[in-house]
Amino acid sequence: MTAAGLTMVEAIDLALARAMAEDPTVVVLGEDVGKDGGVFRATDGLLARFGPQRVFDTPISEALIGGLPVGLAAMGFRPVVEIQFMGFIYPVIDQLVNHAARLRNRTRGRLSCPMVLRAPYGGGIHAPEHHSESMEAIFAHVPGIRVAIPSSPAKAYGLLLAAIRDPDPVVFLEPKRVYRAVREPVSDDGRALPLDRAFVLRQGGDLTLVSWGAMLVETLAAAEALAEEGVEAEVIDLATLKYFDADTVLGSVARTGRCVIVHEAPLTAGFGAEIAARLAGEGLMHLLAPVERVAGWDTVMPLPKLESRYMPSAERIVAAARRALEYR
Numbered sequence: 001m002t003a004a005g006l007t008m009v010e011a012i013d014l015a016l017a018r019a020m021a022e023d024p025t026v027v028v029l030g031e032d033v034g035k036d037g038g039v040f041r042a043t044d045g046l047l048a049r050f051g052p053q054r055v056f057d058t059p060i061s062e063a064l065i066g067g068l069p070v071g072l073a074a075m076g077f078r079p080v081v082e083i084q085f086m087g088f089i090y091p092v093i094d095q096l097v098n099h100a101a102r103l104r105n106r107t108r109g110r111l112s113c114p115m116v117l118r119a120p121y122g123g124g125i126h127a128p129e130h131h132s133e134s135m136e137a138i139f140a141h142v143p144g145i146r147v148a149i150p151s152s153p154a155k156a157y158g159l160l161l162a163a164i165r166d167p168d169p170v171v172f173l174e175p176k177r178v179y180r181a182v183r184e185p186v187s188d189d190g191r192a193l194p195l196d197r198a199f200v201l202r203q204g205g206d207l208t209l210v211s212w213g214a215m216l217v218e219t220l221a222a223a224e225a226l227a228e229e230g231v232e233a234e235v236i237d238l239a240t241l242k243y244f245d246a247d248t249v250l251g252s253v254a255r256t257g258r259c260v261i262v263h264e265a266p267l268t269a270g271f272g273a274e275i276a277a278r279l280a281g282e283g284l285m286h287l288l289a290p291v292e293r294v295a296g297w298d299t300v301m302p303l304p305k306l307e308s309r310y311m312p313s314a315e316r317i318v319a320a321a322r323r324a325l326e327y328r
Helices: 008-022 046-050 062-074 090-100 136-140 153-165 215-228 246-256 271-282 304-310 314-326
Strands: 002-006 026-030 055-057 078-082 116-121 146-148 170-175 184-187 199-202 207-211 233-237 240-242 259-266 292-296
Touching: 002 008, 008 026, 008 046, 008 078, 008 153, 008 170, 008 184, 026 062, 046 055, 062 078, 062 090, 116 153, 136 146, 136 170, 136 240, 136 271, 146 153, 153 170, 153 184, 199 215, 207 215, 207 246, 207 314, 215 233, 215 259, 215 314, 233 246, 246 259, 246 271, 259 271, 259 314, 271 292, 292 314
Parallel strands: 026 055, 026 078, 078 116, 116 170, 146 170, 207 233, 207 259, 259 292
Antiparallel strands: 002 184, 146 240, 199 233
């Protein structure tokens, strides 16, 4: 069945319903995920369909929300946890780093931790403080955890199914700027998209643009602007940061020789640095210009009036692309 014209938040709801219908061990928990259907309504209707034994509200305690699924996973469940905003996720890190990520190693493979931690992230909706962080690199640094970030409704559906079916913990970060910004057909066929694989959204031979999540909007707009100047940019949606598809990125740069990495998170120690390091280590002989990074600034995410000044624009991406193209 194909559901026409779904938003990302509707596609996430659809994927959760599909996973719960197929597997009775899948449970959903978090603040307001039951009666209210989640702060963004990503769990709307699940309580009525699957009941309070499988969809339940938790107290306002992120440490509890992070720890409870570890125990559930150890007992054979596949919990899907919702954190309302990324700025509230930090109390969960202890549970993720010290327990969820280590369970397989700690028990020498006797137990795993098939949990998914969902969290809206990133700016662009004029939210208050602690609601717009983009700190994906923190989680990508932790051994034992996967990090996936969809950029569209169809990718959200397919990647979330893959995350739920994965035998180990997955941090699933949802760009809330895209939640209701676009609609596209989503096939409710239960097919997962592969984790650890990038998607080439646009082919080109002059330059490689690498990004993920909501920043694909500006990156694709920059590619369009460059095309008007006669520059064909290849656009790669990384989709999974941990473990990222280095082969696709290296293969593209081997053909183009130039690369611009775009992310919303602060520049310093952002995930773009990891990609740049891999290019320097494994693709140096293909590079015709230094790798450019276009990122957020090394500041706290500002309040709404300055939000647009913080987030990379298509103009900044085009300027970085021109520097890479003009380098001799």
